Structures are given as C-alpha cells and as structure tokens.
Amino acid sequence: QLQLVESGGGLVQSGGSLRLSCAPSGFSLDGFPIGWFRQAPGKEREGVACINYRARSTTMYADSVKGRFTISRDNAKDIVYLQMNSLRPENTGVYSCAADWTPYPFNCTMEVAKGQYDVWGQGTQVTVSS
Numbered sequence: 001q002l003q004l005v006e007s008g009g010g011l012v013q014s015g016g017s018l019r020l021s022c023a024p025s026g027f028s029l030d031g032f033p034i035g036w037f038r039q040a041p042g043k044e045r046e047g048v049a050c051i052n053y054r055a056r057s058t059t060m061y062a063d064s065v066k067g068r069f070t071i072s073r074d075n076a077k078d079i080v081y082l083q084m085n086s087l088r089p090e091n092t093g094v095y096s097c098a099a100d101w102t103p104y105p106f107n108c109t110m111e112v113a114k115g116q117y118d119v120w121g122q123g124t125q126v127t128v129s130s
C-alpha cells in the first residue's frame with residue numbers, strides 16, 4: 001500500500017515554529033515532487049510549498065509563506081520537511097503532504113489540478129494562537 005504519513009503538528013503561539021515531516025510507506029520520495037497543502041475548516045485546500053524530485057530539487061512557495069517556511073529533503077532518511085517559522089494565526093489548518101506522479105517536471109506545482117497528486121497523507125493539525 002502506498003501512503004504518506006505527516007507528523008510534527010501541534011499548538012504553537014504566534015511567532016513560534018514547527019517542523020512538519022512527510023514520510024513514505026511502500027515507495028521512496030526521491031523520485032517524486034512533494035507538495036505541502038493546507039486546509040482550514042470551511043475553506044478550500046491551498047498549496048503551501050513544493051519540492052521537485054531529488055535530482056532537480058527546485059522549490060516553490062506560496063507568497064503568504066515565502067521567507068518564513070522552508071521545504072527540504074533529507075534523502076538519507078527519505079523524509080520531506082516543512083520548516084515553519086514566524087507562524088501566524090492564519091497559518092492554522094490541517095497540513096497534508098502529497099506525492100506528484102508527473103514524470104520529470106521542470107518545476108513542482110502547488111496546484112492540485114496541474115499535478116498528479118495520487119498519494120496523500122492523512123494530515124497533521126497546526127494551530128497557531130494569537
């Protein structure tokens with residue numbers, strides 16, 4: 001069974017930091033672009049950041065998190081991280097990672113409709129208090 005497992009969420013005060021992890025089961029992340037997505041209650045899921053497959057490793061960020069969030073790979077551990085600094089209440093939501101099956105893309109994508117995000121994790125809750 002192919003699946004992803006997120007961890008690292010929790011409750012943090014405004015200005016604090018969290019590091020989310022995305023770990024695979026049944027496959028390796030190095031051959032796939034990985035996206036991080038956020039969904040707040042009653043709102044549509046939105047892309048937060050993405051990183052391309054291991055050999056290319058290009059990254060993209062939503063404007064709202066640029067300069068505060070960093071997506072990275074630990075290839076030895078086969079984990080993709082999302083380091084979130086200077087957190088704000090508007091960053092609250094369920095964060096999910098997903099693997100994109102698009103073959104050899106030039107860039108990763110944070111738009112679900114443009115990618116082939118076929119494998120998703122269950123998500124981890126991030127709550128940022130004022």
